[in-house]
Amino acid sequence: MNNIFRVGKFLAGSLLLIAPCLASAAGDYPDKPISIVVPYAAGGTSDLIGRALAESMGRYLKQTIVIENKPGAAGSMGAQEMVRTRPDGYKLTLSPHGIFRQPYLQKTRYDPIKDLTYIASFSNYDFALAVDAKSPLKTVQEFVEYAKQHPEEMTVGTPGRFTGNQMVMVELNNATGAKLTHVPFKGDAEAITALMGGHVKAVVSTNTILPYYKSGTVRVLAVASKDRLAAFDSVPTFTEAGYPVVIPSPLGLAGPKGLPPEIVEKLDAAVKAATQDPVFLRAISEYGIQTYYMDHKQYADFAVKTFAEEKDIVGKMNDDNR
Known part of the structure; x- marks a missing residue:
């Protein structure tokens, strides 16, 4: 019984030591470079916008943000990458509108609601x-x-x-x-x-x-x-x-599920700052793209609503493809 008591005290003490470290890690975030997956090829419009966003967010967060191009799977490679990403805020992805449609078209390795944390939207494509x-x-x-x-x-x-x-x-x-x-x-x-x-x-x-x-x-x-x-x-x-x-088509930023709320808040603030940054605004205006900001709560609600609506939309397009 004494041994069990001593083990219990040791575990409790360990947790007390770990908890401040976790809080400190979130408080110090980011203390190393962040990467953002762009699920399109280098040189395209989405890639150039993603790089402009990374540069602006990096200035706000005072940290380097690098771009990883992973084209394919109809723009859903970033969402797939999030399934196996640690929720520490150091790997994120651009989240195009198509990630809500893809699960209705083929089997995917991600669920757009369960497997991602939505941080903010920042622009909108036009047709x-x-x-x-x-x-x-x-x-x-x-x-x-x-x-x-x-x-x-x-x-x-x-x-x-x-x-x-x-x-x-x-x-x-x-x-x-x-x-x-x-x-x-x-x-x-x-x-x-x-x-x-x-x-x-x-x-x-x-x-x-x-x-x-x-x-x-x-x-x-x-x-x-x-x-x-x-x-x-x-x-x-x-x-x-x-x-x-x-037909709206917002482009946003997302992370893996379980991203700590305080990290989401910091990243959301950085995205919002980017949408007001003259350098970022000049960059996207070259492509005729406008800012379209939704904060993390609005964007999460948008994701749930859009994913539900996409089933009927895919049905309409299936009829068109016959």
């Missing part, structure tokens, strides 16, 4: 419907009328099936009764190249289309955002044009 500058179609209304009069002849390129880009097409079909024909490619760049080569009549692209719009190579007919975008200031939203097509 633009564009045609070649030489196209006779000048407005989205003309585009819709042509599609109605030439069923299934209106070929529209996107960066792949089950993307937000395709969802724009699905919602436009539903709103107008048009019969747009989906032509999936491997990315925005490939779809735009196909448009330039006359292989498709239109594309739904992310902000990748901006340089082509600025150079006058393409004509952007409408954007699927709630409000007009500064980068496409002369282009109406679909809603303004009379079609209820609004």
Whole structure:
């Protein structure tokens, strides 16, 4: 009995010693470099935005933040990485909207609600419907009328099936009764190249289309955002044009499950600071991307709501792919 008592006292004393160390570790965070997984290839828009975010957050946290590019699996490699990551705040990931859709498309190694801690969102991708500058179609209304009069002849390129880009097409079909024909490619760049080569009549692209719009190579007919975008200031939203097509696509930061609340708070504050940092704002404005900040509580709620909604959205896109 005495031995048991002594062991109990030893364990209790050990816990008392460990507890201040854990609190101190959280209080001193970060005391070494942090890495952020960008689930896309180097040089792309998401990679460049991720690097700008890391630089700004690093200045705020007074610590180096490095980028790890892990493309593949429809942008879900970072979420998969979090499943086997220690919840100490030293490895995080960009969390694109697609991570909420992917589990409905194939078996994944992660559950977007159970396996991640949502820290904050910081920007939003926009979707633009564009045609070649030489196209006779000048407005989205003309585009819709042509599609109605030439069923299934209106070929529209996107960066792949089950993307937000395709969802724009699905919602436009539903709103107008048009019969747009989906032509999936491997990315925005490939779809735009196909448009330039006359292989498709239109594309739904992310902000990748901006340089082509600025150079006058393409004509952007409408954007699927709630409000007009500064980068496409002369282009109406679909809603303004009379079609209820609004497809948000926030990009945020997440960590593994069990991330301590005090670390989440520090990282959330760093993300918020980045969305107000002139250097970061200049960097993302080059790509026509706007800030879209949700704090960790709002972003966690958004994740739960979005994951629940994605089941029906995938069903709609499955119908479109038949």
